[in-house]
Amino acid sequence: MSYYPASVLNLIKNLSKLPGIGEKTAERLAMHILRTPMKQAQALAQSILELKEKSRLCVRCFALSDAELCAICSNPERDARILCVVEQPAEMIAIEKSGSFQGAYHILQGVLSPMDGIGPENIRIQELLDRVAAEHIREVVLATSTTVEGETTAAYIAERLEAFSINVTRIASGVPIGGDLKYVDQMTLKRAMETRHALRY
């Protein structure tokens, strides 16, 4: 590694701190940046700094945002009376990409995980309850993951929402579309069977 001048070495070191980027890849990226036009390298550096400076969490739903309210919370065409509760921004984006939801979100910024010392007060559950109490919410869709922690979190929130006269729903679990039944795990099959629904034509 001492074959590179200090400036190259330093960039390799910093790049290899990124997830999935080992020393070899970092070397290749640094060599590419060396050959890249000054303007493009500056744009990359600048966008890293701007991301850290500008991006923050929406004050209402805790989604990633450049402004006080995120694009969804400030969009009058979204149905603000349905809240989809997710763990992290990445899950919100996955649902947005699916185009299956037209309501608003609430990003918990984590899941309940007693093993890691994460209790209800460490994630945005109180803020969700406050929103349900203050806004005219008619449905809360619990879209946490189907992991042990995600299920626990959904169950906990459902219980806390019993005090309100609103619909509380959970996204369906079951056989993935395109999934071959014989390769689907038993837990998923069990859930798919339990939550089977009538077909309406």
Add this chain to the structure above:
Amino acid sequence: MSYYPASVLNLIKNLSKLPGIGEKTAERLAMHILRTPMKQAQALAQSILELKEKSRLCVRCFALSDAELCAICSNPERDARILCVVEQPAEMIAIEKSGSFQGAYHILQGVLSPMDGIGPENIRIQELLDRVAAEHIREVVLATSTTVEGETTAAYIAERLEAFSINVTRIASGVPIGGDLKYVDQMTLKRAMETRHALRY
């Protein structure tokens, strides 16, 4: 892609311009940088800018360097009378890592490639001839790649160096160490046979 705020989108766009980094990976990296401490993100941005500002080519051998002379050219323990001619800095670093060479380098910054309009005047061949004329060089090792362009470049330089009474050598081609003979391509085997050498015990 419009699911992200502009600052995130912009970083994803800039990251995905890097080689081997697609949109998915760029997304993942951007999300990581979001969670990363401010100081670490700043260090990454800063090191990109510093690389572009500080790193330049050694005035003597055209290796990557932070100073006028690179670490090898300014190292009195390296034998400056043997020059290893390579195409690009990456090849120099590969040789350095092998620990097999104690002389100095000359980085051509390319190879002859008439198809791409790259002639002798576009790479650092004249500078090599000037060095051989001015410095007390006793051997030039041609270590360009064994591609058509690399071989052509080596042959061209060898011809130009005939005017000087120095040794001109070419790195050996042949079966890679650990290579299984039956999987080695015919060109390599042919070369390995042609350049076979006596075993001395």
